[in-house]
Amino acid sequence: MINLKNITLRRGVKVLLDGASVTLNPGEKVGLVGRNGAGKSSLFALLNGNLHEDGGEFFIPSQWRMGQVAQDMPETSQSATDFVVEGDTELLAARIEVAASEATDDYDRMAHAYMALHDAGEHDAPSRAQALILGLGFKTTELENPVNSFSGGWRMRLQLARALMCPSDLLLLDEPTNHLDLDALVWLEAWLKKYEGTMVVISHDREFLDAVTNVTLHIDAAKLMRYGGNYSKFEDMRAEQMELQQNAFSKQQDKIAHLQKFIARFKAKASKAKQAQSRVKALDRMEKIAPLLSEADFTFEFSEPANLPNPMLSMAGVSFGYPAPEGSPPKTPPTVIVRNVSKSVLAGQRIGILGANGQGKSTVVKTIARDLAAIGGEVTEGKGLNIGYFAQQELDVLRPADNPLEHMIRLAKDLAANGKIGGQATREQDLRSFLGTFNFGGDMVKQAVGSMSGGEKARLVLCMLVWQRPNLLLMDEPTNHLDLATREALSMALNEFEGTVMLVSHDRSLLRAVCDEFWMVSRGGVEPFDGDLDDYQRYLLDEAKRQRELAKEEAKNQAPKAATVVAAPALPAGLTQDQVKQLKKSLQAVEEKMATLNAEGAALDGKLSTNPHPSVIAETGKRLKAVNQELKTLEDQWLDLTGQLET
Template sequence: MISIKNVTLRRGTKIVLNATSATLNPGEKVGLVGRNGAGKSSLFALLNGTLHEDSGEFYIPPQWQMAQVAQDMPETEQSATDFVIEGDTVLLAAQAAVAAAEASDDGMEMAHAYMALHDAGAHDAAARAQALILGLGFSSAELNNPVNSFSGGWRMRLQLARALMCPSDLLLLDEPTNHLDLDALVWLEAWLKRYDGTMVVISHDREFLDAVTTVTLHIDNARLVRYGGNYSKFEDMRAEQMLLQTAALAKQADKIAHLQKFIDRFKASAAKAKQAQSRVKALERMEKIAPVLADAEFSFEFKEPTNIPNPMLSMLDTSFGYPPLADAPEGTGPTVIVHNINRSVLAGQRIGILGANGQGKSTVVKTVAEALKPISGEITRGKGLTIGYFAQQELDVLRPEDTPLEHMIRLVKETPVNARPAGMDWREQGLRNFLGTFNFGGDMIHQAVGSMSGGEKARLVLCMIVWQRPNLLLLDEPTNHLDLSTREALSVALNEFEGTVMLVSHDRALLRAVCDEFLLVADGTIKPFDGDLDDYQVYLLDQAKRAREAASAAQKKAAT
């Protein structure tokens, strides 16, 4: 087991753990939670030997094999399959032993080495590696592509596959879902449930934590507090504890009032459709999370839109995709991803956009947001439509060299005077004050955005959206860099929003809490998904199974 006794751990001059103790037993699946900056990554560094305790006793069985996801971006011309196979350190050691035995020309040593190589699974290493790669969302055609041919997010998926490939007694996962779509996330959950070692995972995805963890370790005020159960169990127990703390009552009262507005709004309609049934549990939970929201770093709300056109927009025979690259051969046409769409988006709709990776979810959102032009057809926008767009890559809408204040000033200048949102102050001091409500105060308003964390960039994008007072929100993975309490604050704000929401997210808790209906982007088209998120997970697992069977059949055919 892993034992932490009266451990004090410093990062520079900051004490991140202060005379604290905890025990992790073999085979336990542990969710490590706490505010940003609380010390979660520092505890990981203690577990993997990068940091050492300043005082106290830390013990981890010396014979344990550890696996974790490398954070560096791989640069290699190796194929994806070969790169992942190299994650199996036991196999690599066995291969090295075989090479040494063959060089020594010792028959007995070679026999032992070949036996060890077989026990290490050399015969099916490629199949195991490719199953991991396919499960994480790659296509069969990409299995032998060079690692360098993939974008950064996809290379990080290969690093995750490499960590899962390694036989281990202790698996450390730091935000493993950040680069995953919902289909890969569902697959990863199923894989981790079968993992029989000890696992410690940092994640801001509550449903992921609920699915794969049985113990929660909370870092709070430099102390480790162990809770039996997954994140929801922890949340309930912590809420009860915080309710006993009278200092939090005033903040809770305000949060509960916001939550009650949400409950009152949806209580009557929760039974109207199958996909709305999952909202009932969310409603029951809302009052419980008030103490957690009270502990959040900040909260916010979307202002009531000044007008709400209906329909918001209409698409007539519209095709979405990308124009040819600038260096494409002459005569190259556009890449069409989604075609022949005839659909309207109505006032008050709350739409979750589903679809496997690469099917075109982000393309749809970018086109509606006017970041891309439709390839063909027509999009008619309602009079007075104001769009608030959260791009999956924040730097699509942010300038890394500019400061938060410069972003807000530019936003004002680019908004015609007659189109500036009513009730919003566009003078510099007013913009400074507004930034302060999103925790951009002091020197931070003059800090270059490129030097900020992902969470800070996400907060700035939200700040800019709220100032615009939109009536249509287009959100493409808005929670990627938000901690759990801020995700809850976003969920509450979205449910109080009076306009229309179109949401792409792999955060199922957010989708369940916010969306009343779902659209599926698949096979080059968009259609309503008849079911809830549980039905969609079954659909994804079935699709993944078919892909694996097809890949296996292709391999067998190639071998004959």
């Protein structure tokens, strides 16, 4: 078990933990929560050995293996599969020992090395790694792509896969969902539920915490408080504790009354539709923990829109996608991702946009936001439409070198130039005051955005949105960098907003609390999704299973198909019929050799499992290694030959 007794932990002059004590038992799944700056990451650093306690006693079993996500951005030309395989530290150590033992004549050492390699799962390591990579949203065609060919978010997914590949007794996960879409998030939850070790996770996604944790550890006022149960259970218990503290509770009555007023208001509006019932349940929970929500030090609200056109916009036969890249040959067609959409967006609608990774959710939102032009069809906007757009990447709308005040001044000038009126007066002092309501006070109004945290940037985008008084809010993953308190504030503000909301998010709690209906972006189209988020989660798991089965079927059929390729009547220039025959003959020879080696490899595996004499183990292991190397060479030849034949 992990035991902290009267721990004191400092970062600089700040005391993060003061006489904190807690015990974590083997196999527990722990959610670590607390306000930003409370010391969650520092406690992680204590657990992984990067930070030492300043006082008290800290114990963690010395034999425990630890897995955690590296925070650095990997820069390597290794393939995605090889990079993740190397996350298996036991396998990597076994490989190193095999290489070292082969340089000696010590058969006992070689025998032990090869047995350790076998026990570490050398034979199925690539397939285990690829299952993790595919589960986190990569395509089968990307498994052998170099790591440095992927964008930053996808490289961090590979770091997560590498951490999951590592055999561990303690798994530390710090915001593992930040770079994940909902489909990858659902897969990760299913994987973590099966994890048998002890897990400690920091996350601002309440539904993720509810799904994967059974203990909540709360850092508050430099103390550690342990609660049995997931995050929702923790909220309930803490709200009850706060209610018992009458003095604190009496000061919260105004905020509680405000909460209960808007809860009652939106309950009255909710229909009997399945999605609306999910929203009612979310509001029920907010009412139950109103004392806890009212403690939040940050709240905001959207101003009433100046007008509400109805419909907000109409789409007739619209296709969404991207134009041909600059420098493309003339008449290069655009890339169409979603086509032939005919829908209207009405005043007051709350639409959640669902869809697996890569299906086009963000493309649809960017087109409605006017960041992209429609590829085809017609988008008709209602008179007086005023769009507020929260882009998935905050820096799409922020300038790193500018400070918050400069952003607000420029926004006010742009709106004035376009004949639009913002939500507040435009004097510099008024803009400063408005920034202060979003916790940008003092020197922060002059701090360069590039030096701010992700959460601060997201808060600035929200501030700019509110100031514009939009009547249509387009929000693409707005919670990526928001802490739990700010997510709650956003949920409340969206519920009170008088206009229309279109929301893409992997935060199911936000989707449940805000959305009354869902659109599904899938297979090149947009259709209503009649179920709720639980139905959608089941759909994602079924779809992932279907994709895995398709991939297996394709892999199974690939070799036979390649072996029976028939030369097309018109051959590539310079390639004769005899040369094609020779290619086919070479391909057949490679396939026969691969079949022989696969059979030999299986026999050698069986031989090792019988625990023979060390000298036999050493010789068998060496031969098995040679077989695997030869198979890899033959697989490269097979791919080259089939590629030539297909051409």
